[in-house]
Amino acid sequence: MIPKLMQSITLPVARAEASRRQFLLGALAAGTGVAIGYRILSASPALAGEAATESGSHAFSPYLTIGGDGKVTVLSSQFEMGQGSYNGIATLVAEELDSDWSAIDVIGAAGNIKAYGNIAFGGTMQGTGGSTSMSTSWERYRRAGAAARAMLVAAAAAEWGVDAAEIAVENGVLSHPSGKSGGFGAFAAKAATMPVPADVKLKEPGDWKLIGNDELKRFDSARKANGTEQYTIDVKLPGMLTAVMIHPPLFGAKAKSFDASAARAIKGVVDVVETPRGIAVVGEHMWAAIKGREAVTVEWDETGAEKRGTPELMSTYRDLAGKSPAAFARKDGDTDAAFTSAAKVIEATFEFPYLAHAALEPLNAVARRNDDGTIEIWGGHQLPDVYQNLASEIAGVPVEKVRLNVMKTGGSFGRRAVFDGDVVVEAVHVAKALGFRAPVKVQWTREEDTRAGRYRPAYVHRLKAGIDEAGKLVAWSDHIVGQSIMAKTAWDGMVQNGVDPTSVEGANNLPYAIANQTVGLTTTDVRVPVLWWRSVGSTHTAFAAEAFLDEVAEAAGRDPLEFRLSMLEPDSRHATVLKLAAEKAEWQKPLPEGRFRGVAVAESFGSVVAQIAEVSVDGDGIKVERVVAAVDCGLAINPDQVRAQVEGGIGFGLSAILGEEITLTDGKVDQGNFDMYTPLRIDAMPKVEVHIVASANPPSGIGEPGVPPIGPAVANAAFKALGKRIRVMPFAKSLNA
Structure with a gap:
């Protein structure tokens, strides 16, 4: 949802122009290599930004360069923060270029909207977010690799005096049946003088060697492991x-x-x-x-500073949640009439605290x-x-x-x-x-990062559901109370009719067939600085919806998995991942004594993830033993990386629901370091299995979608273990109440 909405945002950004020659030569102006760039929308040469600086920086070149030593350097429009975007983009280029994987590197690039504008954001600005790195790069970087390959082949054909169609390219080497051969570096300078092809033919999926390769390891793993990576x-x-x-x-x-x-x-x-x-x-x-x-x-x-503490703020939020919403993000059918005629009505309130990003590098x-x-x-x-x-x-x-x-x-x-x-x-x-x-x-120090940072907003959800005599869900309402991330910022235009889409995403697009439903929003005015946080709105909306849905299923006397599937089209993405997760977790098979299961599914950033969590009782709390996840993220460019991101998202989400919270006393943040703000410890990480749905669709998001389902899946399992509904985050607060 967020990437689509951001297409309407136009910011005052720099737009550097350059000559065709600068475009061709880019950072390698001395003629020792080739630089190439493509725009996906027109499949025509993109204009490069500045040529290289005297220091040899590649920061304003287009998409890739090939040096005289044969090294391929990809210039990424996307920012690398551990999620593997550089690896994914390198895979796209290397696949079409047929380069040597061990001779590839990726660096960040900036300063050229025409080359680096995020297509998912409408191409009007460069940015990394909304889990769009692979979708914005999918065709653009493959075309860049294919174009560079064609130019290298043309250079070799001219030098050898042979037909270009007779030249083979594999693993960074060009060869001809006559026995002539040479590495990329030998032809890089000449390739720089070749015309950039107006269009290129991309490989068919059956010819891919790197895309979808489950054995391909990240090109940057070694230097991250040995500490030589530079931040x-x-x-x-x-x-x-x-x-x-x-x-x-x-x-x-x-x-x-x-x-x-x-x-x-x-x-x-x-x-x-x-x-x-x-x-x-x-x-x-x-x-x-x-x-x-x-x-x-x-x-x-x-003067004008925020002086309220968490107790006062949450009390205000709870009061507001019990009143009529200030705005509506969704209104389907007649919920008032449906609630009146319902055989049973269930209500619940969920509370979510402020959360810090707590990245490893302050x-x-x-x-x-x-x-x-x-x-x-x-x-x-x-x-x-x-x-x-x-x-x-x-x-x-x-x-x-x-x-x-x-x-x-x-x-x-x-x-x-x-x-x-x-x-x-x-x-x-x-x-x-x-x-x-x-x-x-x-x-910044860790304390500064925690106390003077930006936070996932605090929210309160007031939910209500009605079921008929047959146990069918006939009415649903969700009143969300919390701060707006977008309001009073450069993105203020995204707030439409009083609704900030980041506050309601994941709640206003539930996949279930419910004829009568409303999603209301009341935006609060609080001076605490807020910002998007991994999975943004779905971090709280998915929890509230999927945990409450289990309560509704229980009230209807129905199995929670069957209840969900009954409201989904059998071949829908949501139903597919739910059934795959249930199959792999053996949902119908009884668990050993002391183990309990819970299920949840959520869509975010174009991907759908279902998770089934197994927990055991640990003193007065619970221990998450196992999580089985099924994910539909379109075509998986790097399957191993997809699994890693889902595994990481599960750990990240567990951190939030089990123990993390930012609280305020008289306006001051109480937490400062990891002694009080407590991310998941390694011994609390469960065994995780990730199953990827085979898909021919273009890749969608994967950096964030693993986060939303884990909270409700664990909460639903915890209810079976402890007989207590968890509605106030973090779990420690609810279980000790």
Whole structure:
């Protein structure tokens, strides 16, 4: 839902143009290789952005380059944060290029909407999100690989004086029946002078060697395992300073005055400067900056700051949930009449707390001004066009003078896709305050990331269902109360008729045949900063709907799996994954004593995932022993990666439902580190089985869809184990109540 809606959003983004020659040569202007780019919509050459910088950066080239050494470097429009987008895109290119998998690499690219605009977002902006990396890359990067292959073949044919149709390409080597052969590197320079084909023929699925290959391992696994992979936290530049921030303790507060005299006296502290987002303490290294921060005193203006705590906020939410919704996202049939005539009416209220993203690598960015006046920024650029424009405004330079180095990032889960630039803006502000005399890395600590970050909004759902004498679900209503992610941001236009789609997705598109249903929304006004979080709205809507559906099935005296299937078309995607999961989990077979099952299914980001969880009783709580998942994500480019993402999504979702929550006391966040904000520990991770539905449809999302079903599946199993419905998250709060 979110990618489709974002197609209507137009942001002020940089649009760099270039000549055809720049397009062809890209970063390899010296003629030692070939650079190639394609636009999917027209299958015609895309214009490249800037040619390479003197440092050899490939950041503004189009889709791939081939060096004289035969190395293939793919320039990814998508941001890599651990989800495997680089690997998937490399697979698409290498498949059509017939390159050597061991000679391929991927780097992030930015600065060219025509080449890198996310097709799922309408092509008007570059961005990674909504689990769209493979769908936006699917045809575009295959065409780029096929075009580069054709140009290499043409170069070899011209040099050998043979018919191009007689040349074979395999594993990075071109060969001819005459015995002539050569690697990509031998023809890269000549290929750069060849015409870019106006159209190319892509391989038929039966000819694929890499796409769908279950044995293909990630090209970057070794350097991630041996610690040589580089992230923003690893960036070290000559003369670089490190800054830590002092953010307001209350959301919405501002600095009134500060005293940094004691901090400036600490060895290694270079300066203390004020920015629009707080006070920055700058040191020669991280330790000096942290010690300096401890010595700064700040007086805050708390006028207009959020001072309510979690108890007050949730009490307000519960009261609102019991009233009529302020807006409606869905109205089908006549629910009032259906409830009146129903044989039985069931009601329940579900509560969801604020959640932190808690990525492994806390927020960071590096900014410097180069001798030529360009502003160069290293960071996890999830929305690069937005950050490029913000940096140009702060630094007072044209957007084409802002160069982004798109770094790999140790997790994001939506956290680095921010409307206001966040840490990127801080880095440029601090560097500017220092007169750009040195590169500056702004590095947040874990505590800062937890207490001054952005959060999955807190929500309350008030659900009501009616069943008839035959046990059929005839009426359904869901009133959702919570903050809007989109309102009062650059994406405000997505809020239509009082409904933010991120608040209701997963609730207003239930797959079940229910003639009478309403989904209402009441949006609250709270100063706590919120943001999308892995699976966005479906993180709470799927739980509320699928857990409540089990309560309805129980009231109707029906098996929860059969109850769901009775409301689905037999050949629908939802029914297919439910039946596959049930088959693999042996739903009809009795479990050993002390084991209990629960089921749930959810659609998000174009994919449908069903999960069956097995739990056991562990003291006063439960232990998740096993999860069987079935997923329909269209064609699986990298099946092993699909399984990994579903497994990771299950762990991520379990973290949220079992113990994670952000709470506030008088407006201040209580949690600071992993001692109080408690992600899943390794010994609590269940055995997971992932079964992929075979599909010829184009790939859909996989980074997020594994998260939504796990919560309700476990909650439904927990009810059978403990005889208690879990309606307040996290589980620990409900079970101890």
